[in-house]
Amino acid sequence: MKTATFTVLSFLVLITSASAQTGPKTKPNDPAAEPIPVGTSGLSGAPSSASADYRLVAGDKLRIEVYKDTQLSQSLQIRPDGKVTLPLVGDVTAAGRTSVELRDAIGSALQDYITNPVVTVIVTETTPQVVYVTGEVNKPGALTLPNGQMSVLQALAMAGGFTDFANKKDIQILRKGPSGMQRLKFNYKDALDEENKREPLQLQPGDTVVVK
16 A cells, blocks of 8 residues: 555656646737737838839838737728728828838837837738839830839830830939939930940839920
8 A cells, every 4th residue: 555655656756746837828818928019119010912112102101000909900001092001000101112111111100199100011912013204105005014024125116115205315213202303314316326334214103204
């Protein structure tokens, strides 16, 4: 009997020791299990369905997450005026910015209301990336950007080239950015100059090439 009692007691001691080493398990809803933001700026996030340098355009769909704030977290679509509207901060310009730039702008605006806001901007759906060529070309209209890239020279070639009345030295590219509409000048003859070592001007989604 003494041997049996000793064996049972030894078994109970082993179980107690193992429980003490493993410690209590964290419950799924325990606040201690929630991720802790890293960094002092409190801003994080990157686009999921678009490259990091992709610039947002009207019609793109976004998911904006504000850490621990379900009311501020929104699924939005960029309006034709290039803006989105969020609680507290109101209208924010989105078109022309990358998702990181938009994230930073929202985070800065929220700092007046929230201490160290943690913002994530995810591009959930992009609109077809196109540019427009208009004016004195043979085939004016919209052109789809393959892989989001196309130079002015390529766009002019796809538009069928110039008409007889085109001013090849004063082509303008209209580009909408966060600060408003920009006008970039492009000289077709200079671009064809063999001594010109500059990289060809690259178009961005939503650009309009105007040939006078």
